[in-house]
Amino acid sequence: MTNKPRQKEFTSHKENKYVFQSVPNSTFLEIMDNCTNEDGKPIISKLYPSVLEHIVVQPNGLNVDDFENFNELREVCENALTFQQS
Incomplete structure (x- = not known):
């Protein structure tokens, strides 16, 4: 069974527009493995760039330095992660 990537348009509180696209489960597992410490906690400095x-x-x-402030970066990345896991 092959899953077709899903997409979602997202508008931040600052009215910036983004498009999220799902990745295969195997890719998401690799991202999480590479961005998690030995205690199972996410390493944000690795996770957000991967997202x-x-x-x-x-x-x-986009990269993390393209964002005007950290709140916008966090909002986009956390919403992208929620989308991926839904």
Whole structure:
């Protein structure tokens, strides 16, 4: 069984628009394995860049320093993670 990637448009509180696209479960598991410490807690400095690279597809090529403030970065990445897991 092959799952077709899902997409969702997201508008932040600052009215910036993003598109999220789901990744295969195997890719998401790799992301989480690579971005989690030995206690099972996420390493945000690794997780958010991976989310921007793999799940946030528009605008393309975003990195953590492209955001005006941390709240916008957190809002986008946390919503992308929620989307991926839904």
